[in-house]
Amino acid sequence: MAVEATTTQTETGPVLIACHACDALLSEPPAGAARTRCPRCGSVLTTERPGALDGVLATTLTTIVLLSAGVFLPFVNIEASGRRQYASVLDAVIAAGGEAWPLALAVGAMVVALPLTRAAALLWVLAPMRLERPPLPFARAAFRLAIELRPWSMVEIFVIGVIVALVKISGLAIVGLGAAFWLFLALAIVVFCEDAALCRRSIWRRLA
Ligand SMILES: [Zn+2]
Known part of the structure; x- marks a missing residue:
């Protein structure tokens, strides 16, 4: 990295x-x-490599697509007493919005809002670079934001947390994984690949 x-x-x-x-x-x-x-x-x-910019751009666009779909699609389905309930990440954030609103806010921010903001900032910086155009206004600030948000975007920790929670409640109800779970799992892998491909020094050099 x-x-x-x-x-x-x-x-x-x-x-x-x-x-x-x-x-x-x-x-x-x-x-x-x-x-x-x-x-x-x-x-x-x-870690400058030929084609690395294409790789980072591809993973950034993939992040936006996966997150946008993953928020709305069913994440898990839980069957208990003959009733089956589907829940998306958005449902979970809204449902926790009462007493547990700090948790809802944290999940919404760290799993959805921050990764989306980070992807948008990277796109703002890297798309003109790929098109060999001059940087857009505030490109340096956007790239700094993308770097500073990385530790706070916790998609992979969310996925691991969900797996642990599902194992714990599997004795009480029949739990199934929805499409969004697999999207978030793919997203964790995509973010890892993005980190591996992104060479900050070479981006800073091109923004100088
Ligand atoms: Zn050293």
């Missing part, structure tokens, strides 16, 4: 970057360099 490192222009010319992990001062890898690592601690500095 690529990371942002601090860049310093020295008086003599070469650009130095600080390793995000150990603060070692290193000369900036040349543009187009493939994966480079810090010689001191081994952390990955850049």
